[in-house]
Amino acid sequence: MELSVIILSYNVQHYVWQCIDSVLAGVEGLKAEVILVDNASSDETLVSITQDFPQVTLIANEENIGFSRAYNQAVKQAKGTYLCILNPDTVVGESLFKTLLKPSMTHRQMGAIGTQFIDGRGCFLPECKRVVPTPLGSLRKLLGFAGQKDLYYHDSMAPDEAGPVSILAGAFLFLKRLDYLGIDGFDEHYFMFGEDIDFSYKLLLNAKQNYYLGTEKIIHYKGESTQKNRQYLSRFYGAMVHFYKTHFSNSRFKVFLVSLLAQGLILWRGLWPKNQSTHTPSIEAVFWVSERVDLSDHLAHWLGQKVQSLNLGSFKRQTPAGLKNTPPKNALLVFDRASLTYEAIIELMSLGASHGQRFRIWHSQKQLLIGSDSSDTHGEALILG
Template structure:
């Protein structure tokens, strides 16, 4: 057996199918026996069924829990019979000559214990982690404090990604990437398998280091390329990624560095954890609250001018309003207006002016009604009405100005449709068109580009040209996206086109794998991969419905807590009743939700399921029926459904 390929999968079925298709094609060029393992870490997205149905040649190992990347790989390594063992990520695409070229290179370099290749992201850009240096305390310091990014070509500061080494030349390197790590079996036998102390990340650094300490060499080999859709199993910009990755670095330091070095390294890593985690959280918070803060400032400024105008020209009686108006009352007005606008969906995409009008009108009515109950803070109804009008003008006007500056047009209410072209045969382009229409993708499909001219084919108004004209086609038709058909183009051809095509204007690339119903791509190395799939639109996950559901949870929880002295006696679990009221109030639970379906991972844990409304002790519903009822609930969700279930299952509000 020449080669054993091991792929550990966790909930990336769409990407795994594309990887296995590219592996199948590449093995045809190897001219030597090979085997493929897929180790599934308890996925819930149908990965196991997909592998069984479409790839019967694969040796499938199913775990009933998620033991982590290192343990899962070791499961297959212990069964592997290949002279070489390849650890391959499930979100990759390999070229047709990848396995042949890599095995030939190691055949010619018997001192090589491991090998990595040139990796590209989903847009064809080189991934610097294709070649890495050992993360010593000094290298970690340069990385953490940004010196590596400031001076990437420096032999002193750029050692983390070895940026001073030519990416198109073969080099000896310290560290290989676990996304594509070709290992000599005899070297593994000598230095040991992956260290299972690492759950995810760090095990590739650890094994690479043990290979070099064992007298073997690690090579970066650019003679073949792969696509790596970074960030599928975990998102690289998430707080979770920051903690998992840097803690893995601490495990590595404590294992391999002297105590004093490990202490320094650990200090640097902890500092990096909090810096990166803080930046990740701060970026998210700023992205979401800056527009709201800007609107609040504009509303307050406008109310200040309106107050001055009204004092000077319209107000009867004493000339000036008392100071509490601007210090307390107007900020409260702004809070109510923006709160109602937010709940109305004013900050959702795509923009709709009626959402702003609806929210501000409701807010104005609430302010007017509330001011009648607060005699000491009642000032001018005219100011409230003018403030409501000003709020509508500001919220719509700010968005219009921002849109004009960005898109140079006034079509604020129109969502931008992507211009898409398909690179493939007429038959495959029709299939892409059908998939996009079925998935309701908002796009204009300009036409298709044929990879191989067919003189016998009838003329088509959708034919844009041939591959050598692709640059001009992108420019003339202002394309936003290209979809490559994997059935008509080899992975090598697709990767070459991604690299060759101009970077400006920016064009997104996606691939339709052969016989697949999912169009796959990724916008950058830091962005999660994305795909166009045939999905059901679920009301439950719409932003406006989610906000309404959360508001309903808060109001019902407050009501149930206030009425607890009278109602708690009717609950079967009285302590649980009070505990659940508090949990729902702070957002740790929702009263009604999904408890039996895979989609429950996308939602807050629920106290009750919609299936509970018809379930009885005497005749419990089958699990499949419960899942169907929950799907219907998610698809047609309305707040009244939650209230109905709460009333009917009131005695069970204390259950876990």
């Protein structure tokens, strides 16, 4: 077995369905397995995946055991030489896994490999490449002094570049299973935040080099399985403190300051939550991006306005960058998954980010319309049938 792709879900039925659909397209032709760990979702995730993707191995937990324990649990069953740790609100392209399995990407000192992340509006997400967050660096970030380069994110490397980085995001991690086991996997003290920082750092301590491959993109919608309440804040800042106590015990005073400040922020943001702006400009035009002219009646009714078909013509699905004339600003693009590869959709979203466009993906076999207009809030997943 070459590859085990492990996905964790919790109440994200439609997003994990799309994620698995993209993964199965990506592992076609490979000796691979897909494992879904569900942390006691109360929605119809298990029914949906069992019906539509019987080839997926399901692990159904009776309670939410958190990120770290669930992934460690699945890795014990995994048979692949390589692992891909994947969040459920992601979409991968068809050629990604084949690229990562090339000999040039799998040399002995390679630790984990990460890719470029874009959100539901096609915008780059800087957390996909980070530096080791020292206590002093985190104090500056918590206090708002985030302008300095390479303070928290690896800003000195451009999004489309590739090269060594210290810290990768847990939404996508590709590495050898033996290297995962060699650092005892994820530290199970972390419930759902900070485990990727700790994991990446342990690989560095184990003489491995983590690598950012900015030439490859995935969608990471973000926020689909996270409610930003007081419990979220406590776990987020608590994970940061645990990381420093584990790895920077010689900087006790700085760790104490981080801990003190984190507790203050939990109290402050719990009493005065940060307002998330939900205003988005009105949609000026709607484009149906497909090789098919006709829309589903359900989709046409939901869109509720005149829809223009984007004529793909001789557009090659494998080279979406060839489509240069993008629709106008504030347009909504509805991608027909039956006509477009995931790779094409990801690239078109990236190209449209600078135009302020919004995107949805239409899955005709499920009558599912899915997308997100902000990486800070829940997206939209609608069954229109």
